[in-house]
Amino acid sequence: MQASSITHAGDSYLGQAAGTGLPGHPSWTVSPSLVTGVARAEFYIRANPGAPHTTETLARAAGLSARSLSRGFQQLRGYSPMAALRHARLERVRLDLQKGTAGGTVTEAAVRWGFLHLGRFSNLYASRFGELPSVTRRRAEEVV
Numbered sequence: 001m002q003a004s005s006i007t008h009a010g011d012s013y014l015g016q017a018a019g020t021g022l023p024g025h026p027s028w029t030v031s032p033s034l035v036t037g038v039a040r041a042e043f044y045i046r047a048n049p050g051a052p053h054t055t056e057t058l059a060r061a062a063g064l065s066a067r068s069l070s071r072g073f074q075q076l077r078g079y080s081p082m083a084a085l086r087h088a089r090l091e092r093v094r095l096d097l098q099k100g101t102a103g104g105t106v107t108e109a110a111v112r113w114g115f116l117h118l119g120r121f122s123n124l125y126a127s128r129f130g131e132l133p134s135v136t137r138r139r140a141e142e143v144v
Helices: 032-047 055-062 066-076 081-099 106-112 118-129 133-143
Strands: none
Touching: 032 055, 032 066, 032 081, 055 066, 055 081, 066 081, 081 106, 081 118, 081 133, 106 118, 106 133, 118 133
16 A cells, blocks of 8 residues: 555645654654554554554554654654554444444443443543433434
8 A cells, every 4th residue: 555545534644754844843754654654553453443452562563663653643643552542442432332232331332442441431432522422322222
């Protein structure tokens, strides 16, 4: 796959060439290998969201050091590799709740995707999607 064809939410992963800096941070330069590594880590996360990932395992999958991967995520995405994993898992919980899978309860869906602190999970979910997970589940029940 050509690096320039990788997209995320309509934006190019490789939008910045090496040495050109980033918007708002002209002194930061991004190497093509760092951009490719972040894209590989994101692909790996999406393909295996339920696996017990660490920054180190994601870095190995991306072909980078843990420090380089963390720096790449911060520079290119504005968040950490573990936040990217959390986002992917939140998406999976939302899909489960919308489809009525994972036993049908919010707790079962959250625990299935690794969220063991339910209060924290509910806050993360509401911040990400603008509604409580129970509202998503209730709406799915109304459709059925």
